[in-house]
Amino acid sequence: MTTPQEDKPVDFIRTIVAGDIANNKNGGRVHTRFPPEPNGYLHIGHAKAICIDFGIAADFAGKCNLRMDDTNPIAEEQEYVDAIQEDIRWLGWDWDGGMFFASDYFERMYEYALQLIDAGKAYVDDLTAEEIREYRGTLSAPGRNSPHRDRSVEENRDLFERMKAGEFPDGTRVLRAKIDMSSPNFNMRDPVMYRILHAVHPHRGDEWCIYPMYDWAHGLEDSLEGITHSLCDLDFENHRPLYDWFLDQLDIHHPQQIEFARFNLTYTVTSKRKLKQLVESNLVSGWDDPRLPTLRGLRRRGFTPGAICDFMKHIGINKFISTVDSALLEHFVRKDLNLTSPRVMGVLRPLKVVIDNYPNDQADELDAVNNPEDESAGTRKVPFSKVIYIEREDFMEDPPRKFFRLSPGREVRLRYAYFITCNSAIKDDDGNVVELHCTYDPETRGGDSPDGRKVKSTLHWVSAARALDAEIRLYDHLFTKENPSDVGEDEDWLDGVNPDSLEVLTGCKVEPSLTGATVGTRVQFERQGYFCVDQDTTEDKMVINRTLSLRDTWAKIQKQQKSSE
């Protein structure tokens, strides 16, 4: 791994941090923070921020605080506080000294507000929300001063104390910073610092009825925690002058805010609003639906934290919203899983095969390699029998060009077992092939022929006698369009949901070595893809998610053949 101190920094933020260390800014200290608002579940977009915040701290031997930015009791819940911690830990990051709550600083924020009032830098405004908006002006017109802007310090103090004491109903008064109503930056047009909200706070109960606004609170939170580099979304770029203004007025520790861009992933959405809509409209099964880009969804799907972090490292840090191909994320997942997943055999759509010349009662066990990428994973025994299942799509009665698999008269290898030759196919009344009759060559046990003859393909299979039944869920992109948000005015973005994003297969047959596999267990079904055991698994029903298919050259050939027809 790259150590920025020794190597050249890899992105513009690390360049800044490295420079600060070189200049002994903050005494050479690096302290970041990840400050989620506990009002929803974390998704792949948050993972970028997490990897930046925790990653930079780690790279420079610094610290990163986890801080719940709980300044708005309306939307926030304890459930999210718990879920957020769990998801960050799953990603592989940790924080020492417990987590912080912005709401723990309410008393000190209040004191600081009083300081600003005393300095004549803040005032209580009686204007309604609508009036404040009107007074704020427009993109091209400057704002106007509130009629209450020049209240005396004494009156402001009195009013603000009474706001805190609960004397006024919600929305009747706010505390505002006195800056500049004609600033081209709206954030500087006397921004609201406190609003009255008689609400129960998940962490502070009903202790407070005034709550600080983000711009006022956030810099104080950072300052109080001794943060050196406050890394945040590009959305806050226009807020930086205000962040700086508050800390300058108070003359307290002043972290440097640096903004970076979030990113979009193709074929999915990450906006909180849209994710919520998907969940609430039951288009997905919940926040942990394996098709969702939520961290819980990705986890359930079988994506690994290592792959997600590698992906984040690869997409880097920038200052414009990029659209990253989902295939890139999938690449890192496959790369990780290829190295670590034990191989087993599983048949998704079983086709019964009877090996006519195989003794009825013979029970054979064959040696199979657990992971060709990892010798230490060893081998296992796989039971063979007269009746087996192969993949339905591995047989074609009338094969097209380049189809190497089984067809009448053709010989193929059963992985780790024998060469078999297909003699006949039995069909049902509708003409569907329902059973194959084959003969095997006992000389080819293990999969090699002593006479050196070759076969063009190797099939996976499962012994009918010893197979485990399973339900297997196949997933595809949740949306049919690369950018699901790109819809016309009279279109509903939800119409872009891929109707085939979930396919549930029942009656799948898997190798007996999967007996008792626990939830979350990851395997590769040879020739199929990466799978993991789902939480819906019960004593008598095994449920397995397909994380990702393997790269499929045959599928590409088929596609080409079809399009050239």
Add this chain to the structure above:
RNA sequence: AACCCGGUGGUGUAAUAGGCAACACAGGAGUUUUUGGUACUCCCGUUCCAGGUUCGAGUCCUGGCCGGGUUGCCA
């Protein structure tokens, strides 16, 4: 036509202090193979445009074009 921020292949990131545009993904063509997997080889670019500075510009300067953000008592 206010202010702020951006612009390098189809996509994402690189390019010491101006010095042969590199890597990965996707796509295509092959080699190897008891996974049509993996691995390996090869192919795939007007650095948004126009001027300028310079022996030399993706990088510096000027002007334009395009994209994003900003008018919450959300974060």
